[in-house]
Amino acid sequence: MHSTDEDKLARLMTAAVDGDETAYAEFLRCAGAIIRGFARRKLAEGAVVGPEDIVQETLLAIHAKRHTWRRSEPILPWIFTITRYKVVDVFRRNGKRIFVDVETFAEELAAPEPTEPVLGERQMQAALGSLSEGQRRVVHAIAVEGRTIPETAAAFNMKEPAVRVAFHRGLAALAARFGRQT
Amino acid sequence: MNTDDLIRTLSADAGLQRPSPTASLLVALPLALVAAAVFLVLTLGVRADLAAALGTLRFPFKFVVTLSLLASALMVFRHALYPVDSAHPGWPWLLLAPAVLGLGIIAELIATPAPGWQMLAQGKNALLCLTMIPAFGAIPLGLMLWVLRQGAPLRPGLAGIGAGLVAGAIAATFYAMHCPDDSPFFLATWYIPAIGLLAAAGGVLGRVLARW
Numbered sequence: 001m002h003s004t005d006e007d008k009l010a011r012l013m014t015a016a017v018d019g020d021e022t023a024y025a026e027f028l029r030c031a032g033a034i035i036r037g038f039a040r041r042k043l044a045e046g047a048v049v050g051p052e053d054i055v056q057e058t059l060l061a062i063h064a065k066r067h068t069w070r071r072s073e074p075i076l077p078w079i080f081t082i083t084r085y086k087v088v089d090v091f092r093r094n095g096k097r098i099f100v101d102v103e104t105f106a107e108e109l110a111a112p113e114p115t116e117p118v119l120g121e122r123q124m125q126a127a128l129g130s131l132s133e134g135q136r137r138v139v140h141a142i143a144v145e146g147r148t149i150p151e152t153a154a155a156f157n158m159k160e161p162a163v164r165v166a167f168h169r170g171l172a173a174l175a176a177r178f179g180r181q182t
Numbered sequence: 183m184n185t186d187d188l189i190r191t192l193s194a195d196a197g198l199q200r201p202s203p204t205a206s207l208l209v210a211l212p213l214a215l216v217a218a219a220v221f222l223v224l225t226l227g228v229r230a231d232l233a234a235a236l237g238t239l240r241f242p243f244k245f246v247v248t249l250s251l252l253a254s255a256l257m258v259f260r261h262a263l264y265p266v267d268s269a270h271p272g273w274p275w276l277l278l279a280p281a282v283l284g285l286g287i288i289a290e291l292i293a294t295p296a297p298g299w300q301m302l303a304q305g306k307n308a309l310l311c312l313t314m315i316p317a318f319g320a321i322p323l324g325l326m327l328w329v330l331r332q333g334a335p336l337r338p339g340l341a342g343i344g345a346g347l348v349a350g351a352i353a354a355t356f357y358a359m360h361c362p363d364d365s366p367f368f369l370a371t372w373y374i375p376a377i378g379l380l381a382a383a384g385g386v387l388g389r390v391l392a393r394w
Contacts, residue, residue, distance in 0.1 A: 016196050025193035032185055056188055061394060063192045065334040067200040068264050081265045085336055089393075124183055143183065143191040168198040171191075176394070 005034070010075045013066070028059055034076075035059070035083050042087070049090050058086040064175035127174050135170035138163055203263035203333035210329045211256070214322035214349065218356040221318050226310075226360040240364035243286055247369060248358060251279035251377070252351035259326065259344035263333030276347070286366035294365075303371045305363030314360075315376035316383075319346075319353030323380055323387075330392045342388015343381045350377030 009030055016024030035058050039051035061082050069078050124144070128136050141152040153163045183191075201209075222228065235241035254275040261272050294302065305311070326345035335341035354373050363372075 016193075017199055019197040019199075021193045021196045024196035025189055028189040028192055032189065052185060055185055056183075059185070059188060059192060061334075063195065065265065065394060067202050067332075068334045070202070070264075073266070077267070078265060081267055081336065082334065085265060085334075142194055143187070146187070146190070149194055164195070164198055168195050171195055 005030070006074060006076050009079070010071075013069060013075055014071060017066075017071075028062070031062060031079050032059055034079065038083065039087070049094055054083070054087055054090060057090055058083045060171075060175045061086050064172055127177050130177055131170050131173055135166050135173065138166040139170035139174070142167055200332065203329060204260060206329045206332040207256075207260055207263070210325040214325045214352050217321040217325070218318045218352050221321070222356040222360060225317075226314065226357075228359045229362055232359070235364070238364065240366070243366065244358040244361075244364060244369060245355060247279055247283050247286065247366075248351050248355040248373075250282050251276075252348065252355065254278045255344060255347035255351050259330075259341065259348050262335050262337070262341035262344050263330065265334040265336055267336070279351075283366055283369055287370060290366045299367060302363075302365035303367035305365070305368040305372065307361060307363055308368075308372050311357065311361060311363070311368075311372040312376050312379075315350065315353045315357045315373065316379045317353075318357055319349040319377075319380045322352045323349035323384055325349075327384065327387055327391055330388055333392070334394055335388070335392050338392035338394075339385050339389040342392060343385040345388060346381035346384020347377065349384065350380040353377070353380065 009027060012023045012027035012030070016027055032055050036051055036055045039054035043049065043051050043054065062079065065082065069075060128140060128144075131139060137156065138152055138158075141147045141155060142149065147155065149160055149163050149167070152158075152167075153160045156163070158166075229235065254272075257275055258272045290302070291299075323346060326348050327342065330338070330341055330345050333341070354377055357376075358373075361368075
């Protein structure tokens, strides 16, 4: 199963790097399912953070650091390493230490997504508040209101590339903010 | 925000891809070299007897030491930019420059009489060395930390030390063009702590700035 995951994820990410949004969404869903399966088992015993926290924080980190994946390199180990880093990070922020063995990833099965929201509304608003006005309204329109990039461009009378850049920078700032919370 | 919304949000940002950490390093490295060179020219300048010094053994040997440190530090630093667990992290390469320096020290012990050793180690410009190498390295360190922030270091503190060693090697290379003290004893006594200061600063700043 893992070699097919590997091929599929690498193919999707390669397409995503070239700007294919559909492939990228599919990549994030697959990666999210693998991370969720891992997090569920690891965090089973009354953990202070839920598995979905780990999934979302890790997807944000994968997104912010996707330029550190090299096409010549297998992608599953890259995903696992980022996941482990974020698990340790999330636990450290919650005042706990955790030891994560990367080998245990190999035994994981992907898990389906639950429907409950995780990145809380308050947390999200606080994070959005740290952005510049231009970035904030663009990120809000796309992330919270669910608009597409062309819709957002039309709504704010901006050019699409400008929306993309503002959105990109805003997301990077959000990811950095989540990484730095102490 | 549930995970589906998050994925939809992130995927809208697929098109913009940042340059790889290696590409950032390839931009920052020449800038760091130029910054240190300009600093040297504007402050201390190259030593007056450069041509004569190039004909000696000890003066060129300083660059063998600093450039072997630069090469190995760059290798280790570049590796630390990626979130890869590797069986070969490359840290042992950092022993290269100390080993080269060690050979130089042995040669110096053989070539010079014992009563002169202390003077060779003390040199003429110890304090200048201790202050100017960190000063030369400040801008290169800033540039390497910028590169580090582009990467995804698994150990930001250690990676920051790598950034400091790159900056220290660059600074030492240019400072050595001015410095009149050429003995390997002097390198061991003063260059090492001066580079160590940059490495320590890199480690502290890396922990703060390069977490992700």
